[in-house]
Amino acid sequence: xxxxxxxxxxxxxVFCLQPCVAKPVIDPDPAVIPAPDIxxxxxxxxxxxxxxxxxxxxxxxxxxAKTQLWKVVNTFIEAERDGKAPFVExxxxxxxxxxxxxxxxxxxxxSPMSRDLDDISRKLFALKTNGGEEYCGAVIQRALxxxxxxxxxxxxxxxxxxxxxxxxxxxxDFRPVSKDALEKGITxxxxxxxxxxxxxxxxxxxxxxxxxxxxxxxxxxxxxxxxDAPQDKKIAExxxxxxxxxxxxxxxxxxxxxxxxxxxxxxxxNKKSGASVQRAITKASQNYSNASWDLVDxxxxxxxxxxxxxxxxxxxxxKEMNQEERKNYIAETAKKRVQIQSEIKALNAEREDxxxxxxxxxxxxxxxxxxxxxxxxxxxxxxxxGYKFED
Numbered sequence: 426x427x428x429x430x431x432x433x434x435x436x437x438x439v440f441c442l443q444p445c446v447a448k449p450v451i452d453p454d455p456a457v458i459p460a461p462d463i464x465x466x467x468x469x470x471x472x473x474x475x476x477x478x479x480x481x482x483x484x485x486x487x488x489x490a491k492t493q494l495w496k497v498v499n500t501f502i503e504a505e506r507d508g509k510a511p512f513v514e515x516x517x518x519x520x521x522x523x524x525x526x527x528x529x530x531x532x533x534x535x536s537p538m539s540r541d542l543d544d545i546s547r548k549l550f551a552l553k554t555n556g557g558e559e560y561c562g563a564v565i566q567r568a569l570x571x572x573x574x575x576x577x578x579x580x581x582x583x584x585x586x587x588x589x590x591x592x593x594x595x596x597x598d599f600r601p602v603s604k605d606a607l608e609k610g611i612t613x614x615x616x617x618x619x620x621x622x623x624x625x626x627x628x629x630x631x632x633x634x635x636x637x638x639x640x641x642x643x644x645x646x647x648x649x650x651x652x653d654a655p656q657d658k659k660i661a662e663x664x665x666x667x668x669x670x671x672x673x674x675x676x677x678x679x680x681x682x683x684x685x686x687x688x689x690x691x692x693x694x695n696k697k698s699g700a701s702v703q704r705a706i707t708k709a710s711q712n713y714s715n716a717s718w719d720l721v722d723x724x725x726x727x728x729x730x731x732x733x734x735x736x737x738x739x740x741x742x743x744k745e746m747n748q749e750e751r752k753n754y755i756a757e758t759a760k761k762r763v764q765i766q767s768e769i770k771a772l773n774a775e776r777e778d779x780x781x782x783x784x785x786x787x788x789x790x791x792x793x794x795x796x797x798x799x800x801x802x803x804x805x806x807x808x809x810x811g812y813k814f815e816d
Contacts, residue, residue: 469511470580471501471807472538474568478588478618480521481556485645486587486618486795491549492695493796495703498542500800502710503815504807511581511812513712514538515545516572519552521559521588530563530595538572540714542707543684550691559588560595561632565613566602578610581807583638585799587616589645591627599628603635614638614802616795618645638806641798656776657702663769664689664705670762672720672740672755674729681718702776709769721759731755 477483477490494515501511517535519525525533535548565586574582584606592599592615606613613636617624621642624630630640668689673682692700707713716722720740723729731751736744743751793801804814 468577468579469506469509469812470575470577471511471513471803472516472572472575472580472582473497473513473803474516474518474538474572474584476518476520476564476568476584476586477552478521478559478590479519479552479554480559480588480590481554482589483521483618483645484554487549487552487554489643489645489795490587491546491552491691492698492700493703493794493799494542494546494549495692495700495707496796497799497803498712499703499706499710500803500814501712501807501812502706504812506811506813510711512540512714514540515542516568517545517548518564518568520561520564521557521590523555523557524553525557530560530567530597531557532560532564532567534567534571538574540712541681541684541717542713543681543688543715546688546691546704547684558594559590560597561586561588561590561592562597562599562602563595565599565606565632566597569602569606569609569611574609574611579810580610581803581810581812582609582611583803583806584611584613584636585616585802586613586632587618587643587795589618589623592629592632593627599632600635603632606636612636612638612806614641614799614806616641616643616798618643639802641793641802643793643795643798645795652699652780654702654776654779656772656779660702660705660769660772660776661693663765663772664701664708667705667708667762667765667769670721670758670765671715672743672758673718674720674723674731674734674740675718675738677718678740681715685715702773705769706773709766709773720755721762724755725759 475490477486479487498513498515501513504511516538518532519535520530520532522531522533525531535552536545539545565584568584603613613632615629615633615638617627617629617640619642624640624642633640668685671682671685673679689704692704695701714722714726716726716728720731724731732748743754746754808814
C-alpha cells in the first residue's frame with residue numbers, strides 16, 4: 426500500500442528515474458551485515474531466499490510465511506540425490522516498509538543465508554507491516570549481492586519474491602537483474618498476491634521467465650488448510666521433550682536455547698495452521714542443525730572437540746564431570762535424541778495416512794497459499810538438478 430510524503434515526494438521521483446548501475450547498498454545496522462561464507466561439508470545444498478513485501482496491505486502474506494516456513498523446509502526431508510539427503514539454508518528480506526531506510530530502497534536484510542531455523546522463525550514472527558514503496562528489482566539485486574550463494578552449479582539456489590504492486594517500480598530495472606540471477610544459476614520465482622491478470626500486467630510473470638523460475642499466484646487472505654490428526658498431541662509432546670536433548674555450549678547457548686523455546690511457542694500459538702506439527706517434523710530431521718551452540722550437533726558435524734572446551738563453556742550439568750563422564754553423557758543424550766526423532770517420524774507417517782484419507786473429502790477451489798506455491802515450485806525445479814522426492 427502506497428503512502429506519499431510531502432517532504433520527500435519530489436526527491437523520490439527524481440531518484441527513481443535514474444538508471445541504476447551502482448552496487449547494492451548495505452544496511453548500516455551490524456545485526457544485518459552479511460555473514461561470512463558458510464562452510465558446510467556435503468554437496469547436496471539447498472539455498473532459498475525469501476523476499477517479502479511488508480507494506481500495509483500484506484498482513485495476510487506475512488501471516489502465511491510465519492506459519493508455513495516449516496512446511497516448506499520439510500519439502501526436502503524425504504528428498505535425496507545420489508543417495509544423500511540435502512540440507513537447507515534460508516535467507517530473509519523485507520521490502521516496501523517505511524520503517525526501513527529510504528537510502529536502502531525501503532529494504533532490509535532480516536537474516537543472511539542460515540541453517541539456524543529457530544532464529545529465522547523468530548525474526549519472521551517479529552515482522553510488522555508499514556506502508557512504503559515496493560521496489561522488486563532493488564530487493565532482488567540486494568539478495569544477489571549480499572548473500573553467500575554457493576557457486577556449485579549443482580546446488581539448488583532460488584529466490585521467492587512475494588508482493589502485490591507492479592514489478593516495474595523503483596530505480597532498479599528488474600530485467601538485467603533477473604538475467605544476472607540466471608547467469609549465477611539462481612532461479613527467481615515471483616509470487617503475486619492477487620489476480621493472475623493483475624500479476625501479468627505488473628510484469629511479475631516476466632521476472633520469473635527471465636530467471637528460469639515460475640510465476641505463481643496466491644490468495645494471501647486464504648486460510649491455511651490444516652487437518653487435525655490423532656497423532657498431533659503426541660508429536661507436540663515429543664517436540665518439547667526433544668529440547669531436553671540439547672546441550673548448550675559456548676557464549677551463544679543461553680540465547681539460542683531461548684530462541685528454540687520461543688520458536689516453539691510461536692508455532693503453538695498458530696495451532697490452527699499446523700505450524701507446531703510441521704516444526705516438530707523439522708526438528709526430527711537433518712535440516713534442524715544447531716551445531717553453533719549444541720554439543721550433540723557440533724560433534725556430529727565435527728565442529729568442535731569437547732575435550733578442548735573450558736568448564737565455563739559447558740552446560741551446568743556437565744561442569745563437575747570428568748572427561749570420560751562427559752563423553753558418555755553426550756553419547757547417551759545423542760542416543761536419546763535419535764530415539765525421540767524416530768518416534769516423531771513414525772507418528773508423522775501415521776498422521777500422513779490419516780490426512781491423505783481426510784483430504785479426499787475436501788473440495789479444492791483452485792487457489793493456492795504461500796506454502797503450496799513454494800512447495801510446488803521447489804519440487805519441480807530441484808528435480809531438474811537430480812533430486813528425487815517421495816510422493
